[in-house]
Amino acid sequence: MTDTRSLINMSISEAAAALRRGETTSVALTEAILARIKETEPTLQAYATLPLDRALAAAERADRELEAGRDRGPLHGIPIGVKDNCYTKGILTEVGSKALQGFVPDYDATVVRKLYAAGAILIGKTRCHEWSCGGSEPPTRTPWDLERFPGGSSIGSGVALTARSAYGTIGTDTGGSIRIPASINNLVGMKATYGRVSAYGVLPLAWSLDHVGPLTRTVRDNAFMLGAIAGHDPDDANSARVKVPDFTAGIEHGVRDTRIGIDRDYFMYPGVVDSVRAVTEAVIADLARLGADIIEVSLPELALTRETLITIRMVESASYHRHRIREKGHLYSPGTRATLQMGEVVLATQYVAALRARERFRAAMKNLFRREKLDALIAPTIPVPAPLLEDVWQPRDDMANGETPTAGFVHHVYPANLSGQPAISAPGGFTPEGLPVGYQLLGKPFDEATLYRIAYAYEQTSDWRRRQPPQVYE
Amino acid sequence: MRSTYQPPDSAIYADQLARLAELLRLEISEDDLKALSDQLRMIDALEEAELRDMPPILKMDADWHD
Numbered sequence: 001m002t003d004t005r006s007l008i009n010m011s012i013s014e015a016a017a018a019l020r021r022g023e024t025t026s027v028a029l030t031e032a033i034l035a036r037i038k039e040t041e042p043t044l045q046a047y048a049t050l051p052l053d054r055a056l057a058a059a060e061r062a063d064r065e066l067e068a069g070r071d072r073g074p075l076h077g078i079p080i081g082v083k084d085n086c087y088t089k090g091i092l093t094e095v096g097s098k099a100l101q102g103f104v105p106d107y108d109a110t111v112v113r114k115l116y117a118a119g120a121i122l123i124g125k126t127r128c129h130e131w132s133c134g135g136s137e138p139p140t141r142t143p144w145d146l147e148r149f150p151g152g153s154s155i156g157s158g159v160a161l162t163a164r165s166a167y168g169t170i171g172t173d174t175g176g177s178i179r180i181p182a183s184i185n186n187l188v189g190m191k192a193t194y195g196r197v198s199a200y201g202v203l204p205l206a207w208s209l210d211h212v213g214p215l216t217r218t219v220r221d222n223a224f225m226l227g228a229i230a231g232h233d234p235d236d237a238n239s240a241r242v243k244v245p246d247f248t249a250g251i252e253h254g255v256r257d258t259r260i261g262i263d264r265d266y267f268m269y270p271g272v273v274d275s276v277r278a279v280t281e282a283v284i285a286d287l288a289r290l291g292a293d294i295i296e297v298s299l300p301e302l303a304l305t306r307e308t309l310i311t312i313r314m315v316e317s318a319s320y321h322r323h324r325i326r327e328k329g330h331l332y333s334p335g336t337r338a339t340l341q342m343g344e345v346v347l348a349t350q351y352v353a354a355l356r357a358r359e360r361f362r363a364a365m366k367n368l369f370r371r372e373k374l375d376a377l378i379a380p381t382i383p384v385p386a387p388l389l390e391d392v393w394q395p396r397d398d399m400a401n402g403e404t405p406t407a408g409f410v411h412h413v414y415p416a417n418l419s420g421q422p423a424i425s426a427p428g429g430f431t432p433e434g435l436p437v438g439y440q441l442l443g444k445p446f447d448e449a450t451l452y453r454i455a456y457a458y459e460q461t462s463d464w465r466r467r468q469p470p471q472v473y474e
Numbered sequence: 475m476r477s478t479y480q481p482p483d484s485a486i487y488a489d490q491l492a493r494l495a496e497l498l499r500l501e502i503s504e505d506d507l508k509a510l511s512d513q514l515r516m517i518d519a520l521e522e523a524e525l526r527d528m529p530p531i532l533k534m535d536a537d538w539h540d
Contacts, residue, residue: 194534240534304520307513314510342502342510345494350514353521355530360520363528369538420534446536 007032008164009468012221015167016074019066026066026077029167030059030121033079037124037165040473043146045139046160047124048084049092055079058121065119074224076119081166083154084125085132086212087201088112091122095203096130096138099324099331109201110233111170111212118228123166126156131340132172132205133317136333137389142185143469144435148386149405151181157215158185162469168225169215174205175309176382176413178213179425183381183438186427186467188222188455189215193445194420195240197226198233206316207238208355209309209417218465219426219456223247226448242446250449255457256291258375258450260284260441261368266302267379270400271408275431280380283428283439286461287378287454295372301364302415304357309414311346311354318343358418365419375450381425381438383408415442422448426455427464436464481518487511 007029010018018024034052041047062077082088085095087105089112094100108116115122127138132153142150143163151158154171158181161169171178173191182189190213197212204210214225227247233239262268262284268277288294321340329337368374384396387405395402403411416423421442428439443451459465481487488511495502502510 242536304516307516311513311517338502338506341500342506344498344500345491345502345510346514350517352530353517353525356525356528357517357520359528359531360525366538444536444538445534 004032004035008036010167011218012074012078012167012216012224013218015078016076019077026059026062026121027056029077030055030079030123033123033165033167036163040143040163040165043473044141044143044159044163046126046156046163046165047081048094048096048127048156049125051091051122051124054091055121055123062119062121072117072119073228075115075168075228078120078167079123080115080120081124081126081157081160081169082112082115082122083128083157083169083171085128085172085203086112086170088122088125091125093125093203095132096128096134097331099328105201107201110198110235111202111229114229114231115170120228124160126154126160126169128155129153130333130336131321132174132177132203133339134333134336136336142386143472144185145386146472147388148435149184149389149392150386151184153177154181154215157181158187161185161187161215161217168221170229171213171215172202172205173211173213173417174209174313175417176409178211178215179381179413179423179438179440180409182215182425184386184436186436186464186469187215187217188219188427189213189425190222190226190448190451191416191423192226192230192448193240193422195238196230196242196422196446196448198231198236198239200233200235200239204316204320206313208316209313211417219452219459220248220251222424223251223452240446245449247449247452251452251456253453254290255287255454258292258454259295259373260287260292260454261295261297261372261374261377262379263297263299263302263377265298267412269411271403271411272380272383273385273398275385276380276383276437279429279431279437280378280439283458284378287458290457290461292454295374297368297372297374297377299364299368301361305361305414305418306410308354308357308361309418311350312358314343315346315351316343362419365421369444375443376454377442379412379440379442381440382412385431385435385437412440421445422451424448424451424455426459427462429462429464430467479522481515484508484511484515487515
């Protein structure tokens with residue numbers, strides 16, 4: 001049997017292989033994670049709810065199934081955390097909100113149902129910002145630096161994973177909420193194509209922008225998880241009727257002749273700080289060295305991404321929340337309430353104009369990919385490393401345009417939410433101070449496999465994924 | 475035929491938004507109203523100039539290279 005420290009540091013792929021070799025059990029993996037949670041949670045507070053008895057019972061079942069020859073695939077017996085905006089039957093689901101305090105759903109979100117079907121062990125519900133947007137700050141902290149912004153809104157999904165208190169997690173991404181915590185916590189986060197993963201049973205922020213997806217420590221693990229949760233769902237009207245491939249099938253084929261675009265005017269704008277710029281240029285250079293064609297491109301339509309997305313988000317959020325805010329407005333923090341209700345004053349004609357602007361943007365992005373025969377666009381995931389918590393909303397001197405970090409996040413992550421195309425964030429390196437820096441790849445709709453192939457090729461050139469945060473738990 | 479429409483000044487949007495907020499009994503700060511009015515003005519300007527053939531539909535297709 002392997003010791004606890006080795007167990008928690010395994011990737012999903014390694015743990016799955018060890019299970020099948022009989023070197024460990026799902027119960028041992030689950031107990032190792034529970035021990036780690038006990039060690040890390042007082043400091044990090046990544047989890048909102050920990051259904052521990054259920055987790056151990058599920059692990060015992062998973063072991064019995066494997067012993068009996070029933071193998072559900074790479075997630076079988078693996079402890080996974082799920083963001084607390086996903087319905088979990090019989091388990092608290094509070095989405096960081098006092099308005100939902102004590103709420104226990106009577107059914108599972110489709111993503112949870114699929115995880116169970118794949119044999120995954122639900123280890124806990126990870127904390128998120130209030131209603132997945134949040135004008136209040138959860139107590140969650142990142143071990144990379146307890147004083148810095150840990151990412152959001154899938155805040156616990158990022159922190160649990162980097163702290164080794166889960167092997168994989170589920171997040172949601174309406175405006176970067178998978179990719180931002182992935183970048184800040186040295187993780188791989190995939191916002192797949194809109195409709196690729198069912199959002200049924202996931203508390204919405206904005207229906208036409210919401211995406212559900214996996215966070216992991218390696219690219220291959222992420223491909224395994226997406227394979228388990230993707231697929232058409234008749235319960236979700238926006239679910240795509242598109243075949244789900246084996247996302248790992250061509251993952252080792254390399255990047256020779258792969259065409260990767262970079263729009264430097266937009267994605268390397270003056271808001272990108274030097275350390276992030278250096279990391280991103282190094283990733284681009286390594287991909288070129290591996291045989292990728294790097295193409296300089298320009299997409300002026302990126303300029304109105306923020307205005308378009310925020311208008312859509314505001315109106316859809318207000319539509320969802322307006323009755324509850326009138327009944328329970330006092331149970332929303334003031335900042336969250338303001339954010340969620342402001343869309344009520346946007347006229348229907350203005351909302352439709354924003355929807356049309358989105359279609360213009362999507363068409364322009366599609367034309368760019370066609371014209372340049374692109375497989376992906378590359379960019380920093382976010383233009384700054386994790387800012388100090390008190391600086392998240394403050395203008396920064398080292399962002400040459402004097403922006404706030406939040407505005408910088410929005411600038412870089414919104415485009416893929418608006419277009420609906422897939423986007424992955426993966427570890428690209430570190431700042432001189434030791435903070436993780438992610439890069440992102442934006443791809444063609446339903447071509448997540450190419451993003452995995454590119455990210456995997458780069459991952460093999462570095463050991464970024466093996467770097468661990470400081471042990472801040474004592 | 476190309477429209478010559480120009481959206482009104484941002485302050486007019488802000489006034490409209492403030493009135494709506496009051497009617498709906500919503501407390502929205504002046505800063506938020508200003509940011510929203512700027513945002514909506516930019517989209518209105520785009521609507522007449524470039525959105526004539528753009529229906530408000532998000533359709534994900536897998537044919538970007540076909």
